[in-house]
Amino acid sequence: MxxxxxxDNSFDGIHLFSGGLDSLISYFVLKDLGFNPLPIYFExxxxxxxxxxxxxxxxxxxxxxxxxxxxxxxxxxxxxxxYGKNLNPCIDCKAFMINKAIDIAIKEGLKYVSTGEVFxxxxxxxxxxGMKKIEKLLKRKDLLVRPLxxxxxxxxxxxxxxxxxxxxxxIEGRKREIQFKLAKKYNIKYFSSPSGGCLLxxxxxxxxxxxxxxxxxxxxxxxxxxxxxxxxxxxxxxAFIGRDKEDNEVLISxxxxxxxxxITDRKGPVGIFLGDDEKDFQNFLKxxxxxxxxxxxxxxxxxxxxxxA
Numbered sequence: 001m002x003x004x005x006x007x008d009n010s011f012d013g014i015h016l017f018s019g020g021l022d023s024l025i026s027y028f029v030l031k032d033l034g035f036n037p038l039p040i041y042f043e044x045x046x047x048x049x050x051x052x053x054x055x056x057x058x059x060x061x062x063x064x065x066x067x068x069x070x071x072x073x074x075x076x077x078x079x080x081x082x083y084g085k086n087l088n089p090c091i092d093c094k095a096f097m098i099n100k101a102i103d104i105a106i107k108e109g110l111k112y113v114s115t116g117e118v119f120x121x122x123x124x125x126x127x128x129x130g131m132k133k134i135e136k137l138l139k140r141k142d143l144l145v146r147p148l149x150x151x152x153x154x155x156x157x158x159x160x161x162x163x164x165x166x167x168x169x170x171i172e173g174r175k176r177e178i179q180f181k182l183a184k185k186y187n188i189k190y191f192s193s194p195s196g197g198c199l200l201x202x203x204x205x206x207x208x209x210x211x212x213x214x215x216x217x218x219x220x221x222x223x224x225x226x227x228x229x230x231x232x233x234x235x236x237x238x239a240f241i242g243r244d245k246e247d248n249e250v251l252i253s254x255x256x257x258x259x260x261x262x263i264t265d266r267k268g269p270v271g272i273f274l275g276d277d278e279k280d281f282q283n284f285l286k287x288x289x290x291x292x293x294x295x296x297x298x299x300x301x302x303x304x305x306x307x308x309a
Contacts (some may be wrong), residue, residue, distance in 0.1 A: 001066065001104060011038040013112035017063055020056035021179050021191040023116035026147040027061065028186040029113060033147075033166050037114055039254045040104070042097050045223040046199045046209075050072075051192050058190040066101055069220045079214055081133055087206035088198055095137035102140050112145050112160045119149035119172045131157055171193075184289045200226065211238070221254045225272070232287060237242040239277025239284045241291060252306065260306035261288060268292030270305075 015037035030037050033126055043049040044108050049065045056063035075096050079089035101113040117126050120122045124130050126219075135157060145160045146153060150168025153159060171178050183191070200206045208226040211233050217223075225231075225240050228250040232239040242248040248270040252260060261271045261284075271288045273281060285299040294301055 001107065008037050011108075011110065013037045013110050013114060014105050015039045015114045016097055016116070017041050017052060017056065017061070017099055018116065019192040020116060020194055021176070021183060021188065022118055022121075022148055022194075024059060024061075024188050024191055025179055025182045025186065026114060026116040028188070029147045029169060029182075035112075037112075038064060038110075040064045040066065040101060042066055042070050042100050045220060045227070046072075055190050055192055059188060062076035066100070068096075069223070070218075071100075072096065073213075073218065076209075080137065082125050085201045086203050087209055088200040091130060091133050092137065093198075094125045095134045098134070098144060099137070099139050102138065102143055105143055106140065107120055109141075111162055113143050114145045114147055116148060117146045119146075119152050121172075121174050128132070128156065162304070182234050188215045221256065222274075225251060230291075232284070234275070234277065234280035236277040237273065237280035237284070239274070239287065240272040241287060242269040242271070243291075255306055259304055261285075261302050262305050263288070263292050263294065263301055265301050268294070271302075 012035055017023050017039035041049045041052045043065055053063055075089055075092045078215040079092035081091035084090035105113050141158050145163050148169045148171045151170040208231045229246045230241045242251050251270045258272045269291050273284045285302050288302050289296045
């Protein structure tokens with residue numbers, strides 16, 4: 001968990017920062033109101049912090065990043081409110097992130113947790129029903145504030161009392177004219193697009209993640225690998241097989257403690273085999289030869305190139 005040091009004692013709250021326009025505007029709105037939020041990005045293999053860090057830096061914001069993968073797995077496996085598009089646990093994910101921020105706020109004695117949510121902008125998590133579901137999962141819903149739609153939500157959802165007499169915004173829906181005007185006001189020139197950030201919304205990637213979850217895989221490295229390779233499930237084993245030179249390099253870089261294989265002349269995919277079933281291993285070797293466009297009856301062409309030592 002992020003810990004504030006003595007030089008951070010000016011922060012009075014936590015702001016969930018994504019790098020998107022709404023997230024940026026809500027941060028500057030709070031600053032305008034005299035608050036000093038600490039921007040935080042919670043990272044997993046499903047949503048990298050790289051773009052958010054770049055956007056923050058370009059807008060003069062110092063961003064804190066915390067990896068929450070291990071805790072996130074539990075909601076990914078069995079979300080209370082199910083999945084949105086493909087394997088995205090939309091409602092539970094938002095509540096999880098807010099709760100992570102609430103944990104830090106409570107520990108550090110901070111006054112609020114803010115988000116860049118806009119009422120009725122997204123169909124699952126930002127409708128009234130969606131926000132009520134999120135509330136039910138929160139540890140301290142009284143700490144939450146949504147600066148961009150705060151005026152609309154007063155009286156409908158519980159709002160942090162320190163904002164009772166503060167003039168929040170009344171943005172609603174998918175149109176973004178107000179946000180673009182505010183971007184000019186706050187001199188926001190760089191922001192990420194409003195979609196495409198979560199890999200769990202993509203069908204092919206989600207299918208690979210489901211295989212890892214069903215196989216009780218918990219090591220974060222494998223959840224990073226599947227973005228860069230073929231994932232093959234045998235009867236009792238799994239195999240990760242690269243598709244090109246870039247994939248091969250990623251697999252090797254992530255292959256701590258794994259047995260790594262490749263064609264002896266190094267012209268073909270890198271493969272990682274998880275399991276101890278001999279029949280599955282022989283089928284893995286055949287797959288390696290097939291993707292190398294070699295005779296599948298010649299397993300001696302494959303050798304171990306790394307053992308994770």
